[in-house]
Amino acid sequence: MNENLFASFTTPMMMGVPIVVLIIIFPSILFPSPNRLINNRLATVQQWLIQLVSKYMLSIHNYKGQTWALMLMSLILFIGSTNLLGLLPHSFTPTTQLSMNLGMAIPLWAGTVVMGFRHKTKASLAHFLPQGTPLPLIPMLVIIETISLFIQPVALAVRLTANITAGHLLIHLIGGATLVLMNINPVTALITFIILILLTILELAVALIQAYVFTLLVSLYLHDNT
């Protein structure tokens, strides 16, 4: 049972060949690039969606921040699509692997920080000390702010990993409970099944929300530093 529980999080292999790269690349097939004025429905809806999201997400940034538009949009699309595809049975979700999420979070966060230090050095350094701190507390506060700065990428990655992994585990567990209860008491199994359905709905929401949160935070860090 324990082994089966975490089996879905191992590196996917097909006949001994790791195909995790293919799995990561796969969602991009589902977003056709619109190459004409009037497209099919999928491309139209995708276009509309991207326009909507980018309008809301990039409105807070100035010109310098808006040069990150492509990065932020691809980020939210990637995370959203991989999370949603991971809800299908027997699928592998790349965002459950901490390695990948760290690989996404650290460069993005570091990019914003370095940009902030390059262009607005004084303001970036000033972030380390909140306004109005009493004089004796300053060294302590600087250390604390530094720690909170350096924990940002780790928090980003771990948040995403933990949420998605927890959701998948819960689904697995409750599915297992339903399976076992089928033989013992079908009515309880039905209740559990309903719980499962509700959980699935939640997981759908979580998938999208996590993507949104990730991108939002990156954009927030960007906003602070441009």
Add this chain to the structure above:
Amino acid sequence: MGHKRLNPARSVSHPPFHLWGCGESDSPESEATRIPLSPTQVRSATPASVWTPAEQKPSLGAAQGSLNSQREPAQQRPLRLEAPSRSAPSKGSTSCQRGRSGRARLHGDRSERRARGPSLDLSSGTRGKESLVRVNGTQSLLRGPCLTMLSRVVCSAAAAAAPRLKNAALLGPGVLQATRIFHTGQPSLAPLPPLPEHGGKVRLGLIPEEFFQFLYPKTGVTGPYVLGTGLILYFLSKEIYVITAETFSAISVIGLLVYVVKKYGASIGEFADKLNEQKIAQLEEVKQASIKQIQDAIDTEKSQQALVQKRHYLFDVQRNNIAMALELTYRERLHRVHREVKNRLDYHISVQNMMRRKEQDHMINWVEKHVVQSISAQQEKETIAKCIADLKLLAKKAQAQPVL
């Protein structure tokens, strides 16, 4: 160097619409308003300067003049735009049509020049390169269609030059790659084939209709369904597909998905269609607005032309007004003269009348005075006595006869 000088003699800027303006009235006024170009101006005027009517600059003529002198000195460019209008204002054809035919001729010239361009550049060798450079230099002075036309001429010249250079075998492989012509065929992206109206037909949302048609001759209508059921039962019974926790999560996810698609699928499709329709409607509106604008411009132009036709009414009315004013002034003066003369004559008459009256009065007074003088005292007494006697008689008579 050459293309910057401005010839002051050519700096007559005239609105080029006079070149093909419709002066349909044959009155001498229209002839006078048409400003003729000098022959040198005509020969050096280019299609570009004619095509951009709002911006005709004298430097254009000078620039193109230098260009022309380099490229085709011996060749006569048949720009006879102004010549027909200057030859004779014929009563039959309008200068509009003349302008249009002139423009059509220019179009022909432009395509001719384009076809002639590359060969000419190559024949001149290094001088051709200079002329290419010169062309690029003058591009900053030219605008609009001329720019793209000339750049196309340059590019096609370069493209035509490339194979010959390739065959020359004097160049390194890098230049060889750089001069290869891409997309010699039809461009790969345009025009795209149109999208089909509906997607392929599927049953159960997954399996295309062709599969059912494929199996129909052998197994009839229920064939594919039986195959599917058999396969599922086979996988289950042989535990090729194991029922695990994933099964239930699969049931819940797929069930949810099917429910959502069945319920909201059509509306999402309609939403997508509406987005597309909005896009098309916007563009259509732009097109219609543009058509309407052009139509309005055409109508305005036509009405303007019609007004020009009727201009002579205006002149007639003005002439009539002036004639009436003259007449009025004449009569007024005549009347005044008449009155003055009458005044003078009246004066003389009144003087005469007064003289006569005065004479009459004087005579009467004189006569009366003398008569009165002539009456002596004796006569006066006798006259008075007689009057008294007559009065007494009358009184007696009156007393005798009572008043009736």
